[in-house]
Amino acid sequence: MNSDFSFVVSRRRFLQVASAAAAAAMQPSSLRAAPVEDRRIAVAPGQASLTGGGGQTAVWAYDGTVPGPTLRLRQHEPVRITVENGLDEDTTVHWHGIRLPNAMDGVPGLTQPPIKPGQSFVYEFTPPDAGTFWYHPHADSLVQLGRGLAGALIVEEREPVSVDRELLWLLQDWRLTKDGQIAPGFGNMMDAAMSGRVGNVVTINGGPPADQKVRVGERVRLRLANASLARIIALRFEGHRPIVVAIDGQPCDPHEPDGGRLVLAPAMRIDIVLDMQGDPSKRYAVTDDFYDSLAYSLANLVYDTGPPLRPHPLDAPLRLPANPLPAPDLAEAERQEIVLQGGMMGGGKLAGVGGMMGMGMPGMNGEAAWAINGVSMTGDGHAGMAPQFTLKRGTTCHLTMRNQTAWWHPMHIHGFSMLVLSRNGSPVPHRQWQDTVLLAPKDMIECAFVADNPGDWMLHCHVADHQMAGLMTVFRVT
Numbered sequence: 001m002n003s004d005f006s007f008v009v010s011r012r013r014f015l016q017v018a019s020a021a022a023a024a025a026m027q028p029s030s031l032r033a034a035p036v037e038d039r040r041i042a043v044a045p046g047q048a049s050l051t052g053g054g055g056q057t058a059v060w061a062y063d064g065t066v067p068g069p070t071l072r073l074r075q076h077e078p079v080r081i082t083v084e085n086g087l088d089e090d091t092t093v094h095w096h097g098i099r100l101p102n103a104m105d106g107v108p109g110l111t112q113p114p115i116k117p118g119q120s121f122v123y124e125f126t127p128p129d130a131g132t133f134w135y136h137p138h139a140d141s142l143v144q145l146g147r148g149l150a151g152a153l154i155v156e157e158r159e160p161v162s163v164d165r166e167l168l169w170l171l172q173d174w175r176l177t178k179d180g181q182i183a184p185g186f187g188n189m190m191d192a193a194m195s196g197r198v199g200n201v202v203t204i205n206g207g208p209p210a211d212q213k214v215r216v217g218e219r220v221r222l223r224l225a226n227a228s229l230a231r232i233i234a235l236r237f238e239g240h241r242p243i244v245v246a247i248d249g250q251p252c253d254p255h256e257p258d259g260g261r262l263v264l265a266p267a268m269r270i271d272i273v274l275d276m277q278g279d280p281s282k283r284y285a286v287t288d289d290f291y292d293s294l295a296y297s298l299a300n301l302v303y304d305t306g307p308p309l310r311p312h313p314l315d316a317p318l319r320l321p322a323n324p325l326p327a328p329d330l331a332e333a334e335r336q337e338i339v340l341q342g343g344m345m346g347g348g349k350l351a352g353v354g355g356m357m358g359m360g361m362p363g364m365n366g367e368a369a370w371a372i373n374g375v376s377m378t379g380d381g382h383a384g385m386a387p388q389f390t391l392k393r394g395t396t397c398h399l400t401m402r403n404q405t406a407w408w409h410p411m412h413i414h415g416f417s418m419l420v421l422s423r424n425g426s427p428v429p430h431r432q433w434q435d436t437v438l439l440a441p442k443d444m445i446e447c448a449f450v451a452d453n454p455g456d457w458m459l460h461c462h463v464a465d466h467q468m469a470g471l472m473t474v475f476r477v478t
Contacts, residue, residue: 034077036124041068041093043137044086048148051201052208055180059148060087062135066206067170067227068151071135075155078126083115090114090139093123095153096267097133097249097417097435100125102455105414108139109382110456110474115139129323129417130157131249132223132269134170139380142229142464143186146197148172150227155249162316163273164218164309168205169299171264173228175199187468193344193369195407196230196463202288202298209299211283214276217308219316221245222272226264230463232408232438234290235262235298239278243318246271250417250433251320263290265410265438267462271320275313281305325433328419328448333398336389338459340439340471342370343405368470370405370461376470381458387476388459391451399447403439409466412436414458418447436462451477 046061062068073079085091092114094106104125108114115121127133133153137144152170175183175197191197202209214220222242226233242262243254248269257263262270278284283302289295368376377385391397399418401411417433423445437445460472 036078036080039071039079039081040084041081042084042086043091043149048206050174050203051180057176057180057182060144061148062151066148067172070152070154070168073127073153073155075127075130075158081123082120083123084120085115085117088117090116091137091144092139093135094138095133095135098125099128099415099453102415106138107381107458110385127155129249130155131246132225132271133249134225134227136227141380142468145464146186146229147182152225157321159321161221161320162314163221166221168223170205170225170227171233172203173199173231174201174203176201187465192465192469196465198230204299211300211302213304214301215304215306215309216276216278216280217310218276219314220274220276222274223269224264225269226266228266230266230465232290233264233288236260236287236289238284240274240284242272242274244270245273245318245320247432248417248434248436251322252432253430254318255430263438265436267410267412267436273318277313278303325417326450326452328396328450330396330398330448333396333448334391335398337400338372338388338473340372340403340405340409341374342470343407345406370466370469370471372471372473377472378470379468385474387456388473390476390478393451393454393477395451397449397451401439401445403441403443406441408438408440409461409463409471410436410438412460412462415453415455416449418449421446421448453477
């Protein structure tokens with residue numbers, strides 16, 4: 001690590017600690033009094049039973065499990081998490097969706113030095129928002145995430161939510177060989193320039209899909225998280241009416257999804273409430289039908305034969321308590337636009353990306369396959385990445401994202417949640433705040449956020465192949 005980078009990180013850390021101390025001084029004593037909770041996570045190779053039947057797959061794991069341990073934190077209460085690297089390569093941890101200080105964001109080179117083999121790094125932050133989040137590497141992202149490094153992070157509301165039970169489904173997608181091992185070929189040209197590394201096995205909480213036992217009359221909060229490299233998932237709940245209550249950890253207006261179908265791109269989370277009003281002893285399929293002609297049954301809701309918990313659905317509000325997100329001032333907003341370019345098109349042609357690739361095939365030998373506003377940033381992040389745009393702290397940013405490619409892109413912003421305003425000119429209802437916004441081919445989406453968190457922040461596609469092959473940028477909040 002060079003001295004210039006050390007100075008930048010040290011100065012940034014000093015400013016962030018000073019800001020945090022000032023903010024803490026203004027908080028009520030009830031919030032300041034919480035002691036710091038200490039956690040440790042070890043990253044190392046391991047074994048997992050992904051397909052059932054007794055076979056073991058060589059994986060990389062947090063604390064020896066796939067997915068890693070579910071971290072349950074409390075809103076407004078500080079945590080200190082020490083990450084120990086037992087791999088033979090650098091790693092970091094990105095706390096996906098948490099609005100935290102820039103130095104804790106887990107991007108190697110940009111916000112912290114990478115965690116070298118045999119070393120550790122201490123992450124300290126106080127989660128301001130309750131909700132469903134997750135954690136994963138931001139170093140060698142494609143390989144490390146594809147070998148199993150992911151875990152759920154749940155920040156609990158300060159007051160209990162009115163449900164009978166809570167479930168978590170962390171969904172992962174694996175490309176396995178016939179003998180049940182992770183297939184080689186990470187970062188190949190076809191994946192990099194097309195839809196990414198979509199696998200052939202989907203797991204729920206690290207295991208093969210299984211029956212989910214439920215009881216007539218109960219109300220269940222189901223936290224769904226897509227930790228796949230590239231697979232987009234669209235769930236239908238046979239015989240049930242899921243109510244969306246949060247997206248990417250942020251509460252929204254409770255509503256039924258369009259057509260009863262829940263679409264989760266990589267990195268997205270959706271919290272739903274299910275009132276179990278099925279018939280005793282009956283099975284109801286939960287189906288993923290995102291890809292044409294490739295629908296499959298992900299799980300089954302299986303009712304027991306006992307008496308109903310209650311004769312009618314629970315009479316309690318569905319709305320979750322709001323998080324302390326700053327409201328955008330659209331009248332005074334600064335407008336920025338990013339345009340997604342590149343990738344393979346129908347007929348094998350490339351979209352225009354300003355000649356960045358010459359005559360070569362995109363994605364070959366780590367070359368760029370994608371660009372944002374004509375500029376490709378490949379890999380995971382590094383020191384000296386020039387920002388696409390700069391915002392003064394406190395400014396509202398009205399961000400337009402245009403997808404000029406033939407492929408789907410879940411665009412993830414670090415450090416912030418964005419209020420989604422419109423899609424292709426039509427207003428987006430239900431007051432949806434998201435940190436990962438899915439753009440279909442040729443989509444245009446408008447979002448807004450308040451630039452209240454200083455630092456250099458990543459904005460990238462969360463299809464890992466796309467990020468590594470150039471679909472990544474940085475913006476700065478001064």
